[in-house]
Each structure stands twice: as C-alpha cells, then as structure tokens.
Amino acid sequence: MKKVLFSLFFVTILAAMGLSLVIVDDLGRMVEISKAPSRVIVAAPAVTGFLKTLGLEDKIVGVTDWDPYAFESNVEKIGNLVPLNLEKILLLEPDIVFLTGGFQEPEVKKLENIEVTAVVINANSIEDIYRDIVLIASIFGINDKGRNIAADFRNRVLQIAKKTYSVPQEERPKVFLAMISSEINEIWTCGTGSYLNQIIAYAGGVNVAAPYTGNNxxxxxxxxFVLKTSPDVILVPYYYEGGQQEAVNKILNYKPFASVPAVKNKRVYPIDGNLMSYANPDIIILLERLYQLFYGE
Structure with a gap:
C-alpha cells in the first residue's frame, strides 16, 4: 500500500505541473512515463488480465506466444517470455512493455538499453493485485476507474473472507492442490509464499502444504505426502476444455490414494489451470469457485 500512496503522490503533483508521470514499479524502480501509452506490449501473461480488467485491450499490440490472449485475438505474437525478441519489440514501436519479476528481471536492462520503457508488475498476493490495479490505471491516466475496480475486487474478496472467518479451524476442509505432469510420482503443490495458498485460506480451506515452502x-x-496429510479435498488443474475429467481421474484411479478422504468421498475437483496460473484480478473467480466447492454455496 505504501507503493500505491507513493505512486499516487507523484501522479497528483506531476499532473498538476503538467510534467511526465513517474511511478514506482514492483521492482522498486522509478519509471518515467512521458505520456499515456497507446501501444503496449505485454511480455508477461499475468499482466494481460490487469489490462483486460481495466478495459485497455485495445492498447495491446503484442503478447508472448504463451499468453492466452494470443488465442482470443489477432494481436501480434512476440515469441518467448525469455529471452525477449528485442527486434520484434522495436518493430511494434511500443510506448511501454510490461514484464514480471523473477526470471524476467534480466530482460528489463535489455529493454532499457534499447530505450524502451519497461514496467515490472509482479503480484504475489491479493494485496499486490489490489495495488497493481491502481498502479497500472495511473499509468494510463484512468485513476478513478482504477480505484473503483480495485475497491470492487477487494470487496468481493472480503465478502468471501467474512463468510469463512468464523468457521472453526477443525471444521474447515483440509485441501491439497496437485499439479501432475504425467505420472503420479512427483506432484507439485503450493505452500506458504504462494498466492494460491492465500486463496485457499480466504476460501475457508486449510492447505495441508502450508507448513512448507519453496521457490515462490x-x-x-x-x-x-498425500497419504500422510490425508486431505478432504484435492484440487487438480486442467488446461484445455474437456480435460476436466482426465485430470480428476488421474487421482481417482490411483490405487494407493483409495483411502484418502478426498478420493473416498469423491471430492476431487478440477480447476482451470490457466486461471490459477496468474496472480491478477481474474483470481477472484477462482476464490469464489473454491468457496463454492468447500462449502456447497
């Protein structure tokens, strides 16, 4: 929230003076925005959700090959997330390029070297999402709209949180999120430090992996691990329409899991893998979905 207030302070003062906008991005970088962008490249798929929520799709002139928006529109594809195709980016003449943190951080310097404005959006929590809605809106000069959308996002989160707040810990379902590539021998899951751990908690579940953590x-x-933690609910992502049952069957048909409560009670649920992959405003859909699955409302 301090970053939001800091950025908005600059927005107010500089706008009054008729000067360029200066914002602080999620790497703590001060970035000068000479004008409201009309040509935008989104080099991080998570950021596309912010722009769509703010009604700024018409500004997008390029996305990576891995962005779901590339399949929804005729927007130009720029290639991989790393390394960025700098030649392609220059050809599209963007006013700004949005990236994320972590593995994309080295790309920021490359863009600066060719004098392309780069802004890093790296939301890792519900609070970060709220902040970044306001930040991106300020870049495009739609401050009021951004604050209203951010407030609506926060209110929808609080509606769920208020419902689950009074549920005793022992009455909450124990939840395990299982990302399985092919065979069930190594399963990836989320613990403390992941935004999905926070989403599960807000939805009223107890993440059995919460005591542990890893990269992000x-x-x-x-x-x-699944046998030992004995979850009441298992969530399995799917990535294409029609893949729901296949994802669920991987768990239900794995004989060693027959005694796990989630399997015995058929509480293995498919969730949209594209939706859970990005910390952006669309995550509210997942939060509301999980609450329905946990409590039947």
Whole structure:
C-alpha cells in the first residue's frame, strides 16, 4: 500500500505541473512515463488480465506466444517470455512493455538499453493485485476507474473472507492442490509464499502444504505426502476444455490414494489451470469457485 500512496503522490503533483508521470514499479524502480501509452506490449501473461480488467485491450499490440490472449485475438505474437525478441519489440514501436519479476528481471536492462520503457508488475498476493490495479490505471491516466475496480475486487474478496472467518479451524476442509505432469510420482503443490495458498485460506480451506515452502511457494512432493496429510479435498488443474475429467481421474484411479478422504468421498475437483496460473484480478473467480466447492454455496 505504501507503493500505491507513493505512486499516487507523484501522479497528483506531476499532473498538476503538467510534467511526465513517474511511478514506482514492483521492482522498486522509478519509471518515467512521458505520456499515456497507446501501444503496449505485454511480455508477461499475468499482466494481460490487469489490462483486460481495466478495459485497455485495445492498447495491446503484442503478447508472448504463451499468453492466452494470443488465442482470443489477432494481436501480434512476440515469441518467448525469455529471452525477449528485442527486434520484434522495436518493430511494434511500443510506448511501454510490461514484464514480471523473477526470471524476467534480466530482460528489463535489455529493454532499457534499447530505450524502451519497461514496467515490472509482479503480484504475489491479493494485496499486490489490489495495488497493481491502481498502479497500472495511473499509468494510463484512468485513476478513478482504477480505484473503483480495485475497491470492487477487494470487496468481493472480503465478502468471501467474512463468510469463512468464523468457521472453526477443525471444521474447515483440509485441501491439497496437485499439479501432475504425467505420472503420479512427483506432484507439485503450493505452500506458504504462494498466492494460491492465500486463496485457499480466504476460501475457508486449510492447505495441508502450508507448513512448507519453496521457490515462490512451490515445491514437489511424493504420493506419500498425500497419504500422510490425508486431505478432504484435492484440487487438480486442467488446461484445455474437456480435460476436466482426465485430470480428476488421474487421482481417482490411483490405487494407493483409495483411502484418502478426498478420493473416498469423491471430492476431487478440477480447476482451470490457466486461471490459477496468474496472480491478477481474474483470481477472484477462482476464490469464489473454491468457496463454492468447500462449502456447497
């Protein structure tokens, strides 16, 4: 929230003076925005959700090959997330390029070297999402709209949180999120430090992997971990329409899991893997979905 107030302070003062906008991005970089962008490249798929929520799709002139928006529109594809295709980016003449943190951080310097404005959006929590809605809106000069959308996002989160706040810990379902590539021998899951751990908690579940963490909160576990933690609910992502049952069957048909409560009670649920992959405003859909699955409302 301090970053939001700091950025908005600059927005107010500089706008009054008729000068360029200066914002602080999620790497703590001060970035000068000479004008409201009309041509935008989104080099991080998570950021596309912010722009769509703010009604700024018409500003997007390029996305990576891995961005779901590339399949929804005729927008130009720029290639991989790393390394960025700098030649392609220059050809599209963007006013700004949005990236994320972590593995994309080295790309920021490359863009600066060719004099392309780069802004890093790296939301890792519900609070970060709220902040970044306001930040991106300020870049495009739609401050009021951004604050209203951010407030609506926060209110929808609080509606769920208020419902689950009074549920005793022992009455909350124990939840395990299982990302399985092919065979069930190594399963990736989310613990402390991941935004999905926060989403599960807000939805009224107890993440059985919460005591542990890894890179951005993610780490691999064995099937024995599932047997030991004995979850009441297992969530499995799917990535294409029609893949829901296949994802669920991987768990239900794995014989060693037959005694796990989630399997015995058929509480293995498919969730949209594209939706859970990005910390952006669309995550509210997942939060509301999980609450329905946990409590039947």
């Amino acid at each position: 909160g993610w780490f691999p576990v064995s099937p024995e």
